[in-house]
Every structure is written in structure tokens, then in C-alpha cells.
Amino acid sequence: MPKVLLIDDDTELTALLSEYLEEEGFEVETSADARVGIAGAADQSADIIVLDVMMPRMNGIDALQRIRRLGDVPILMLTAKGDDIDRISGLNFGADDYVAKPCSPGELVARIRAILRRAGSRFGDENVLHVGNLILHPAGRTAQWQGKPLELTGAEFNILEVLARNAGQLVPKQDISRRAFGRALTPFDRRIDVHISSVRQKLGTRGDGTSWIRSIRGQGYQLVQEL
Incomplete structure (x- = not known):
């Protein structure tokens, strides 16, 4: 370790x-x-x-x-x-x-x-996140979706990484803010919602027309695990 x-x-x-x-x-x-x-x-x-x-x-x-x-x-x-x-x-x-x-x-x-x-450390190996058709490379900060490069801004990558590490689970918006941006979410701050909306557009919709990122009003977001 x-x-x-x-x-x-x-x-x-x-x-x-x-x-x-x-x-x-x-x-x-x-x-x-x-x-x-x-x-x-x-x-x-x-x-x-x-x-x-x-x-x-x-x-x-x-x-x-x-x-x-x-x-x-x-x-x-x-x-x-x-x-x-x-x-x-x-x-x-x-x-x-x-x-x-x-x-x-x-x-x-x-x-x-x-x-x-x-530095040649044995601890420098990249920890790749693989959730269905989504692949994230945290060390290189690159992403692939359905076999193709997924272009994300820095903020979008941070948020998607948090959701991917908790795929299938509801992640409160306050937790997303702390983990993705290193600071607490302030009242009326909509930056997470804006970034989520952009990521949703880039991922497209599921076969039934629903989003890959579910929202629970007033609580948080969830990346659908069955990718």
C-alpha cells in the first residue's frame, strides 16, 4: 500500500x-x-x-x-x-x-x-474503471464510451468518475461536490446539475429512451449499473 x-x-x-x-x-x-x-x-x-x-x-x-x-x-x-x-x-x-x-x-x-x-514506483499502475460500456482512465483522465473516445471537460470527468465508482447507487449531490470539486455545495448552486446535463447528452439515452444517469429530486444522481 x-x-x-x-x-x-x-x-x-x-x-x-x-x-x-x-x-x-x-x-x-x-x-x-x-x-x-x-x-x-x-x-x-x-x-x-x-x-x-x-x-x-x-x-x-x-x-x-x-x-x-x-x-x-x-x-x-x-x-x-x-x-x-x-x-x-x-x-x-x-x-x-x-x-x-x-x-x-x-x-x-x-x-x-x-x-x-x-518515478518507477510499483504503485504507479493506473486503476482503470470499467462499468459496462464505460471505461475511465483516472491517471490519464481519458474516457471511452461504447468503444469510442468520450470527450469530457475536467469537471465532467470528475463527476462521472464519482458516479462510476458508485455505479448503481444513489450519490447525494453534496457528496458529488466534495469528491469531484473538493468543496461543499452551497445553496442554489446548480453547477452539478449543469455538468450532469452535459454528460447525459454525450452518453445519449438507453434503449427505452431513459437517461444513463438517473436523478432523484432533491437527493442526488445514480449511474445506471446495467450498462
Whole structure:
């Protein structure tokens, strides 16, 4: 089981990402303090470190430099959206990749698997999701439907991945939002409904004319399992 050391002071996000990573087969250790995280990195038990840039007491860039002096463990940086300076600094100081926050848990897992695969880790194998005629490649973030490439936006892929991992089950909209976008759904937020509508059009209808994605008003959505 690959071990992820997650260093981030955002406790709500850390809890969400930890739960998702564990469901994906990772062992997770967390730290809200960069200095404590560095101590955890020193024992070299982690297969990859996910490190937030913006933290109190010691920022992620300083922590990155110290961890790099300890060894060559792969490091994925979490940066503020649109902050090119942090991204460039992180890469220059030895980060393997970065993800802009807010990020979806699915995207984070895909980046982690890709980094491990490039590093030659035995844990980098891609976990392909196969539900009937639907095939999702989370690491490459590509999809196939009925034997043909399925063109999806990033948000659409995130949502369809959540539904595919729970095929045949009702997934509450709040759960979809947290897993697909890494944040809670706010009142009157219709973004999930809009993305679902687009995915439905791309999948087409079943033989009886119904959608492959069922909706239960006020509750959530369900990907039909009998594909």
C-alpha cells in the first residue's frame, strides 16, 4: 500500500483528501505543521509527499527545500490558483508537480499515480474503471464510451468518475461536490446539475429512451449499473 504524507493546515480539506486517498488504496499520514511534516519526511517511509505552499510558521517552499536535502522522495505541491510564482519556485526547488487549489480529490489521485509511475514506483499502475460500456482512465483522465473516445471537460470527468465508482447507487449531490470539486455545495448552486446535463447528452439515452444517469429530486444522481 503506497504511503502519502499530506502536509496542509486546512483540516477540512485534509480530512476530505485523506478519506478519498484511503478509499483509493493509499495509506495516509497527515500534518498541519510544515516543521512536523519535515520530521515525518526524515524517516523516509512516505512514497510521496503532498505539500501545501501557504502554511503558517513555515511555508511550503521552505519546507520543500529542507525535505529535498533529506532525500529524493516525490513531492506534489498544492498551490493557490493562478499563482505562477509559487509554481515556478516549487518546480525550481525540486517539486515533481503541482496542483492548484481548490482541486478535486480525483485529480489529486491521478497526479499522484502519474508521479509514482514516472518515478518507477510499483504503485504507479493506473486503476482503470470499467462499468459496462464505460471505461475511465483516472491517471490519464481519458474516457471511452461504447468503444469510442468520450470527450469530457475536467469537471465532467470528475463527476462521472464519482458516479462510476458508485455505479448503481444513489450519490447525494453534496457528496458529488466534495469528491469531484473538493468543496461543499452551497445553496442554489446548480453547477452539478449543469455538468450532469452535459454528460447525459454525450452518453445519449438507453434503449427505452431513459437517461444513463438517473436523478432523484432533491437527493442526488445514480449511474445506471446495467450498462
